[in-house]
Amino acid sequence: MARLEAAIFDLDGVIVSTDRQHYLAWKRLADEIGAPFDRERNEQCRGVDRMASLRIVLGPGHRYSEAEMTALAERKNGYYQALIRQISPADLLPGAAALIEELERRGVKRAVGSASRNAAAVLERLGIAGKFQAVVTGHDFTRSKPAPDVFLTAAARLGAAPGNCVVFEDAAAGVEAAHAGGMKAVGVGRADLLAAAERVVDSLAEVSYADLVRLMEAAPRRG
Numbered sequence: 001m002a003r004l005e006a007a008i009f010d011l012d013g014v015i016v017s018t019d020r021q022h023y024l025a026w027k028r029l030a031d032e033i034g035a036p037f038d039r040e041r042n043e044q045c046r047g048v049d050r051m052a053s054l055r056i057v058l059g060p061g062h063r064y065s066e067a068e069m070t071a072l073a074e075r076k077n078g079y080y081q082a083l084i085r086q087i088s089p090a091d092l093l094p095g096a097a098a099l100i101e102e103l104e105r106r107g108v109k110r111a112v113g114s115a116s117r118n119a120a121a122v123l124e125r126l127g128i129a130g131k132f133q134a135v136v137t138g139h140d141f142t143r144s145k146p147a148p149d150v151f152l153t154a155a156a157r158l159g160a161a162p163g164n165c166v167v168f169e170d171a172a173a174g175v176e177a178a179h180a181g182g183m184k185a186v187g188v189g190r191a192d193l194l195a196a197a198e199r200v201v202d203s204l205a206e207v208s209y210a211d212l213v214r215l216m217e218a219a220p221r222r223g
Contacts (some may be wrong), residue, residue, distance in 0.1 A: 002184070004209075004216045005164035006109035007063055009132075011119050013046070013170030014188045014204070015096045015112070018084060029059055029072060029187035035129040047064045047171030049115045049144045050077065077118070084118060095205025100131050106209050109133055111154040113167070115144055134158050147180030155181070167214055168204070172196065184215060190201040 012018050025041045030037035035057055045053040054073045058064060064072065089097075103110055111134035112119055119137040123129040134157035141149040155162045167178035170189045175197045178185040186207060187194025194200045198215055201207055 002163050002216045004166065004213050005096055005157045006107055006111065006155060006160035007103055007166050007168065007212070008111045008113045008151055008158075008178075008183070009100075009168045010047070010170060010174055011112055011114040011116060011122060014168045015090050015128075016087065016091070016093055016117075016122060018080075018087070019046075019124065021080055021083040024083060025076050026053070026057055028079050028134040029076045033072070035059065045117060047145055047169075047173050049138050050117065052144060062085075081118060084125060087122060089127040092126055092128070094203040095207065097128065099204045099207055100128065102209050104131060108209070108212075109160055111136065111152040111157040111158050114138070115150065115154075144175035145171070146180060148177045151178055151181045151183060155183075164216070166216060168207075169194070169197070184220075185213075186215070208214070 009015055017223055021038065022045065025162045026042060026045065027037055037057055041056060044056050048056070050073050051069065054069055100110060110132045112123065113136045115138045116122070117138040120129065120135050121137065131155070134154050136150055136154045136157065141153055143149045151165070151167055152162060155165050156193050162182040165183040167174070167183050167185045169175050169178060169185055169187055170187070175185045175187055175194055179196070185197040187197030187200040188203065
């Protein structure tokens with residue numbers, strides 16, 4: 001039977017929402033190069049690494065070279081980094097601080113697993129960087145979600161068995177990645193998009209240590 005050994009948190013949409021900052025940064029770049037970009041296309045970038053997001057922004061049939069695309073991605077990142085300097089502990093999403101502190105008191109290992117290469121800087125701005133024993137970012141793996149690499153790397157750094165880990169995710173690809181790694185998943189957000197998760201909540205305010213113990217002890221889903 002699985003036990004609650006570790007909790008791995010996606011960052012954006014789970015602990016903090018940087019959707020606005022990402023949207024504004026991509027929108028600025030898209031406007032500069034004449035690429036159509038709106039909120040709907042921005043949604044397609046959720047949980048996706050920077051270069052894959054850039055391909056979504058550019059759309060099919062673009063004529064940029066790899067070198068030019070790298071430069072564009074770096075330009076967008078500069079815009080994003082300027083925007084996240086405004087983030088503060090007040091931007092923590094509901095329940096995030098309380099759940100992380102409860103898990104710390106209970107001796108549950110904690111990590112952040114995010115495709116964002118700016119995750120460490122965001123955690124510092126939020127004032128919670130010291131609450132995690134491992135922070136895995138886009139610098140640390142090559143295969144993006146739904147591949148399980150980000151979460152398996154986090155589990156390895158924590159010294160935790162994947163089957164004893166629970167993942168908090170706001171994207172369907174992240175839930176798929178958790179399951180591919182042999183982990184259970186709590187979806188944070190829309191139930192229709194996260195139906196594959198073992199549990200779906202509106203925010204971390206709906207989750208407690210006792211809930212997670214029961215979730216880990218429950219029999220795995222079949223089919």
